[in-house]
Amino acid sequence: MTKDECKKLVVDIIADIAPDEDLSHLKPEVRLRDQLQLDSMDFLDIVMELRKRHGIEVPEADYIQLASLDSCADYLTPKFNALAAKT
Amino acid sequence: MKQSRIVITGLGLTAPNGNSLPEFRQNLLTGVSGVELIEVRYMGAQPAGVCHFDPLKYQKKKDVRIGTRAGSISIHCAREALADSGVNWEAADKSRAGIYLGITEHGNVETEHEIYNISLFKHDTRFWSHHHNPRTVANNPAGEVSLNLGITGPAYTLGAACAAGNLGLIHAAQMLRLGEVDLAFAGGVSESIQTFGIFAAFKSQGALASHPDPTKASRPFDRRRNGIVVSEGGCIYTLERLEDALARGAKIYGEVAGYCVNSDATDYVLPNAVRQAECIRKAIAHAGLTPADIDIVNTHATATLQGDIQECQAIVEVFAGCPDVNINNTKSFIGHAMGAAGALELAGNLPSFNDLMVHPTINVDDLDPQCDVPGLVLNQPKKAKRVDAILNNSFGMLGINSTLIISRHRT
Numbered sequence: 076m077t078k079d080e081c082k083k084l085v086v087d088i089i090a091d092i093a094p095d096e097d098l099s100h101l102k103p104e105v106r107l108r109d110q111l112q113l114d115s116m117d118f119l120d121i122v123m124e125l126r127k128r129h130g131i132e133v134p135e136a137d138y139i140q141l142a143s144l145d146s147c148a149d150y151l152t153p154k155f156n157a158l159a160a161k162t
Numbered sequence: 163m164k165q166s167r168i169v170i171t172g173l174g175l176t177a178p179n180g181n182s183l184p185e186f187r188q189n190l191l192t193g194v195s196g197v198e199l200i201e202v203r204y205m206g207a208q209p210a211g212v213c214h215f216d217p218l219k220y221q222k223k224k225d226v227r228i229g230t231r232a233g234s235i236s237i238h239c240a241r242e243a244l245a246d247s248g249v250n251w252e253a254a255d256k257s258r259a260g261i262y263l264g265i266t267e268h269g270n271v272e273t274e275h276e277i278y279n280i281s282l283f284k285h286d287t288r289f290w291s292h293h294h295n296p297r298t299v300a301n302n303p304a305g306e307v308s309l310n311l312g313i314t315g316p317a318y319t320l321g322a323a324c325a326a327g328n329l330g331l332i333h334a335a336q337m338l339r340l341g342e343v344d345l346a347f348a349g350g351v352s353e354s355i356q357t358f359g360i361f362a363a364f365k366s367q368g369a370l371a372s373h374p375d376p377t378k379a380s381r382p383f384d385r386r387r388n389g390i391v392v393s394e395g396g397c398i399y400t401l402e403r404l405e406d407a408l409a410r411g412a413k414i415y416g417e418v419a420g421y422c423v424n425s426d427a428t429d430y431v432l433p434n435a436v437r438q439a440e441c442i443r444k445a446i447a448h449a450g451l452t453p454a455d456i457d458i459v460n461t462h463a464t465a466t467l468q469g470d471i472q473e474c475q476a477i478v479e480v481f482a483g484c485p486d487v488n489i490n491n492t493k494s495f496i497g498h499a500m501g502a503a504g505a506l507e508l509a510g511n512l513p514s515f516n517d518l519m520v521h522p523t524i525n526v527d528d529l530d531p532q533c534d535v536p537g538l539v540l541n542q543p544k545k546a547k548r549v550d551a552i553l554n555n556s557f558g559m560l561g562i563n564s565t566l567i568i569s570r571h572r573t
Contacts, residue, residue, distance in 0.1 A: 091227075092224075092227075093224055094223035094224055095222045095223050095224050116292065116293070120292075123289070123291065123292070127289060
């Protein structure tokens, strides 16, 4: 999986978590919270959906890694690839 | 002590056969049922009353996702009631508004969904939603209204089984009289059709309705009735002290004339005609009326074998010698909207103050002789000689009874 593919999966989740938001102009380097109306419960939803849809576990200490799309991709892409290698 | 008079100045509703009072009333007068077949988890197709309002009229998609069906129903009804009331909401003191909503139960739907959800993940509780607690706290429906309208006064629910809709109004009237709030949003709501447990429990009890035609499944007083049609719905009123309503030139639907809430103290589920009659009598006395002053009795009857008979016994006991009383039933159109039932059924009758028409009880093809109460309005609406007082019965499990009387407003 590439980082762009990973970002696409994260955006798909955000589209369900924040269905009123326009995600077409998301800036990957900017914190998601600074572009979207997301609160801590929404980030817990993102963590839950990563677990449900993709079997990816994000420990609480790593939640900070989900701050922006870029940081999501940096953090999650290796996890997705490790999971793919296992299966 | 002279008590403030409390009046109804607005209402909003969603019923299986209407999302506004005019639509609801029209369907009650023309015999249009709102019962349809739905798929119930583990149980297949069942008759149920389903509401078809648009939640996005007053909520964002995200709020619908995070909240509950009961919350959406409550918000829809509260917003419609507010608009109907003509209250200048921008200028209103939000800390002096209260929300009092009757519920039969709350949390079953969300709990069942979560249990089903984790069953897809080998019952691993890591997949249990963090939204479960705010969704299932008993004050959820009222709390969602508070969030939506920015109300900072008291917002809570009253758990009273199927007597709850009346209790929302009764409690609101009490709070207005105590001076706790200046504007009350009061009524009842239910999301019960989304929980298979309620259907399954009624089925196990032998009290779940079935019929090849869902619109004929809810048939109180009919010899072939076979149980309850579970429904969702909501109805919320704005209540104010009379002097406040008059001061702002509000339209007034009617006045809270009297009420009573009592308990059978005899059984978990079986009703008690003696206590029901006592509740009705006390409400009439509380209103300063006599049985002959009551023009419409809207029955609670849910189409269970025993429940209908017991209520009919109570009504005969109280209204013997009152030849002009009209007795009807709204559940025959919409099923049993649980916590919303009392409030919704009252709403369906309020226009009678203006048009003197009494909506009927439908689906009575073969009247049970044990339910043959003088004054029953069957299958066709009837023009009443007079409609100055409407008495609304709502009874619930664990033996809670409520009777509410609304009178024509006179200054």
